[in-house]
Amino acid sequence: MGIQHWRIRDRYYRLMGNRCEKCGAEFFPPVYRCKKCGSEKLVDADMPRTGKILTYTQLHEPLPGFEDQSPMFIALVELENGTRVVGQVVDSPDDSVRTGAKAKAVFRRVQVDGDSGQILYGYKFVIAS
Amino acid sequence: MKAYVSSVGFTAVADHWGKSLLDIAYEASTAALKGSPRVKPQQVFVGNMFSAAGAGQEQLGALVADAVGLAGVPAVKVESACASGAAAFNLAYSLVKGGVIDSALVVGVEKMRDVEPDDITRVLTLAESSEYTQFVGASFAALNGMLARHYMEQLDVTRDELSSLPVLDHANAVSAEHAQFRKAITPEAVARSGMVADPLRLFDCSPVGDGAAAAVIVNDKAAGTTKGGLVEVLGGRIATSEFSMYGRDDMLRFRATEDSFREAMQQAGLAQSKLDFLEIHDSFSVMGALSLEAMGLSKRGQGGMDAKQGKFDLNSELSVNTFGGLKARGNPIGATGVYQIAEAYLQLTGRAGANQVKGAEFGATQSVGGIDTTSAVHVFGRAA
Numbered sequence: 001m002g003i004q005h006w007r008i009r010d011r012y013y014r015l016m017g018n019r020c021e022k023c024g025a026e027f028f029p030p031v032y033r034c035k036k037c038g039s040e041k042l043v044d045a046d047m048p049r050t051g052k053i054l055t056y057t058q059l060h061e062p063l064p065g066f067e068d069q070s071p072m073f074i075a076l077v078e079l080e081n082g083t084r085v086v087g088q089v090v091d092s093p094d095d096s097v098r099t100g101a102k103a104k105a106v107f108r109r110v111q112v113d114g115d116s117g118q119i120l121y122g123y124k125f126v127i128a129s
Numbered sequence: 130m131k132a133y134v135s136s137v138g139f140t141a142v143a144d145h146w147g148k149s150l151l152d153i154a155y156e157a158s159t160a161a162l163k164g165s166p167r168v169k170p171q172q173v174f175v176g177n178m179f180s181a182a183g184a185g186q187e188q189l190g191a192l193v194a195d196a197v198g199l200a201g202v203p204a205v206k207v208e209s210a211c212a213s214g215a216a217a218f219n220l221a222y223s224l225v226k227g228g229v230i231d232s233a234l235v236v237g238v239e240k241m242r243d244v245e246p247d248d249i250t251r252v253l254t255l256a257e258s259s260e261y262t263q264f265v266g267a268s269f270a271a272l273n274g275m276l277a278r279h280y281m282e283q284l285d286v287t288r289d290e291l292s293s294l295p296v297l298d299h300a301n302a303v304s305a306e307h308a309q310f311r312k313a314i315t316p317e318a319v320a321r322s323g324m325v326a327d328p329l330r331l332f333d334c335s336p337v338g339d340g341a342a343a344a345v346i347v348n349d350k351a352a353g354t355t356k357g358g359l360v361e362v363l364g365g366r367i368a369t370s371e372f373s374m375y376g377r378d379d380m381l382r383f384r385a386t387e388d389s390f391r392e393a394m395q396q397a398g399l400a401q402s403k404l405d406f407l408e409i410h411d412s413f414s415v416m417g418a419l420s421l422e423a424m425g426l427s428k429r430g431q432g433g434m435d436a437k438q439g440k441f442d443l444n445s446e447l448s449v450n451t452f453g454g455l456k457a458r459g460n461p462i463g464a465t466g467v468y469q470i471a472e473a474y475l476q477l478t479g480r481a482g483a484n485q486v487k488g489a490e491f492g493a494t495q496s497v498g499g500i501d502t503t504s505a506v507h508v509f510g511r512a513a
Contacts, residue, residue, distance in 0.1 A: 006478075028481070056278065057275045059266075059325075060325055061325055063251050063254065063266050063267075064251050076375050086275075086375060087265050098285075116225045121279045122264065
């Protein structure tokens, strides 16, 4: 994961997606071609860091590397510009994680690459009051 | 040119601890080949998703071809996640129907138990975005959990309605010899089973198991050499959708299944009401419900309710998952689509035993990779 992560670290650190220069549509994850108008003229753009939970789950069977956080909340967050991001919800009371709740992206450690590997940082979400 | 399935073979879906990936692929292939003794397949297609992760083996096309005595013929592995087997079948069907080749062997195989138990979740999630889904810790089950919550909240679907799909699968598997779980369950048992990805519980999820299924497919030129027992492939189509569920405007619309079903049925020239049975891809209960709705067999939000009311029971209006579906027959990923096709073959040749759909003339199979990212539908009819 190290090299893959490094390659797109700005996506993870800054929620950087892209924007269509022609029609203005914004995307996260970034796209190669505008999904709205088909244009290939896209520029990098940071996404808004707040949005609301569209749906979520509490996952009891974690992926390797996430065992110590199980059970963990994972949500699909619709950001203010309409883009949708899947991420972990942390540092929030269980009963605050619900559909429609306001969520804010925060910078966190996401994974550790193996026993003695790189620490991989990225976005997670907290419930905003 | 017409295309037919002339024979099938499969292992039981089970924990085949003592057998390798090639052992079970060989067993299923040999059984299918023995059913068409005068056919020498001109090409081999192997459907498989993760042989590298489990068995540490790739190049399955040549591996299987050599094992069954077909070294020399073109042979490839086809991968489309959980739809790998159906995708392999579709490529074989297209070439055979078009007359490029006259016969082919299709084998679906997966050895899920060769993957370390604590790694299987990761391996299954390889079908989703490495960078934006896997990286953040969202497993395939987590995506399905989010989808299920969205489905239940948006369309007022109850726990009980969702449970009726696994209940249906288990009821049909009781008399299915090759099924992994031959035990009936109740809606209460589903609601009591352990939480996997809230609101999805263990009994909403298809199990881990090993299996291989095979089919011999022929066109008119080769069909004359078979002993009979032909089932015609009336149509077959693969469709894809936006890769990630969260990139779709309406996540509750399974567009790949809508498209593949509509187009396969058009090829078959068949109205939906003519179908006697249907094998659907219910790797999770919510996937089954949304699949039924995408094919127009249930109204939006009604898939579970219709199952609950018995609409899809064996020998009802439309028999669904006649040997237990993904939940109870089992879901050995790359093999699953070929199991469905083998089951359709048994139904249309009158060999389905206690699971026989009486007077079955037409049936279809739907196999999905990811969350309706790839969907492959095939339509079958009793050969005239």
